[in-house]
Amino acid sequence: MSKIVFITGATSGFGKASAEKFAAHGYDLILNGRRDDRLQELCVSLENKYNIAILTLPFDVREEEAVFNSIDSLPSPWKKIDVLINNAGLALGRDYFDEADLNDWNTMVDTNIKGFMYVAKAISQLMAVYKQGHIINMGSVAGKQVYEKGNVYCATKYAVDALNQSMRIDLLRHNIKVTAIHPGAAETEFAVVRFKGDETTAKNVYNGIDPLSAEDVADVIYYCTTLPAHVCINDLVITCTQQADAIYFNREKS
Numbered sequence: 001m002s003k004i005v006f007i008t009g010a011t012s013g014f015g016k017a018s019a020e021k022f023a024a025h026g027y028d029l030i031l032n033g034r035r036d037d038r039l040q041e042l043c044v045s046l047e048n049k050y051n052i053a054i055l056t057l058p059f060d061v062r063e064e065e066a067v068f069n070s071i072d073s074l075p076s077p078w079k080k081i082d083v084l085i086n087n088a089g090l091a092l093g094r095d096y097f098d099e100a101d102l103n104d105w106n107t108m109v110d111t112n113i114k115g116f117m118y119v120a121k122a123i124s125q126l127m128a129v130y131k132q133g134h135i136i137n138m139g140s141v142a143g144k145q146v147y148e149k150g151n152v153y154c155a156t157k158y159a160v161d162a163l164n165q166s167m168r169i170d171l172l173r174h175n176i177k178v179t180a181i182h183p184g185a186a187e188t189e190f191a192v193v194r195f196k197g198d199e200t201t202a203k204n205v206y207n208g209i210d211p212l213s214a215e216d217v218a219d220v221i222y223y224c225t226t227l228p229a230h231v232c233i234n235d236l237v238i239t240c241t242q243q244a245d246a247i248y249f250n251r252e253k254s
Contacts, residue, residue: 002026002027002028002052002053003026003027003028003082003083004027004028004029004030004078004080004081004082004083005018005022005027005028005029005030005081005082005083005084005085005225006029006030006032006081006083006084006085006123007019007022007029007030007031007032007085007087008032008033008061008085008086008087008088008115008119009032009033009061009087009088009089010029010031010032010033010039010042010087011031011033011034011035011038011039011042012038012188012189013087013186013188013189013190013214014085014087014138014183014186014188014214014217014218014221015031015033015085015087015088016042016214017213017214017215017217017218018085018087018217018218018221018222019031019042019046020046020215020218021215021218021219021221021222022083022222023046023049023050023052023054024050025222026050026052027052027082027083028052028053028054028078029046029052029053029054029055030054030055030056030057030074030078030081031043031054031055031056031057032056032057032058032059032061032070032088032119033058033088034058034059034060035058036056036058039056039058040056043056055074055078057070057071060115061088061111061115061116061118061119062107062110062111062114062115064114064118067115067118067119067122068118068122071119071122071123071126072122079126079129080126080130081123081126081127081133082132082133082134082225083133083134083135083136083225084119084120084123084124084127084133084134084135084136085136085138085221086116086119086120086123086135086136086137086138087136087138088111088115088116088119089111089112089115089116089138089156089160090107090108090111090112090190090193090194091108091142091153091190091193091194092104092107092108092153092193092194092196093194093196094149094150094153094194094195095149096149097151100151100152104152105152108152108153108156109152109156112153112156112157112159112160113156113159113160113163116137116160116163117163120135120137120163120167123135124167124171124174124176127171127174127176128171128174128176131174131175132175132176133174133176133177134176134177134178134179134224134225134232135167135171135176135177135178135179136179136181136221136224136225137160137163137164137167137178137179137180137181138160138180138181138183139157139160139161139164139180139181139182140157140160140182140183140184141182141183141184141237141239141243141245141246142154142157142246143156143157143158143159143160143161143182144161144182144237144245144246145245145246145247146246147246147247150246157182160180161180161182161235164178164179164180164235165180168234177232178232178234179224179232179233179234179235179236180234180235180236181217181220181221181224181236181238182235182236182237182238183212183217183238183239184211184212184237184238184239184240184243184245184246185205185206185209185211185212185239185240185243185249186211186212186213186214186216186217187206187211187212187213188213188214191203191205191206207251208242208249208251208252209240209242209243209249209250209251210240210241210242211240211243212238212239212240216238217238220236220238224236
């Protein structure tokens, strides 16, 4: 088989753009997402365009049993995974701490931390057998700097940052590379989901700037996986030129 990349949250945003990028370079794909119809549509499109092999795994990363059963049931040739793009995650709401919705908090914790860990554990166990592999953990500038009304979303991304560091240490003995990529403002479905379908508010997030695209981030992910075997980018923050960090922007387009 060709090299294999496993992508969570593959139906939109960074996950979908990464699927396109790796498919274009001849990788076979294992694509995960909650929306099976979108997975199947993407699968057909990429198979026809690039003549690669694709498996789809339509499970919710929050469901521990589904994660481990789905990955454990992969056909043997598909278990030699070269790259995991641990991408599934979301922000819900942007409210003051004392006014936030507990359901939003629980969904973010269950997805961004627990689901993140379930997938990474299951895949790292497979990689350990072959003493190789590369795990790309998708963080955020929100995991480097807290901003107003970011509270629990920021907390989940700080957890991703800590877990990325600990995974790199614990998986060192298996020769597994671990890379965290922390994007800044990127125009995907992220803001629409955060603001629960309010497209006007979501669009305002990017007023006056040229934000990152999903393709920009996918290019960086791919680059990190193509370095020589003895080279690993451990931690990488990527923003558009008009963004300095999680808070400061220059919103005057040149």
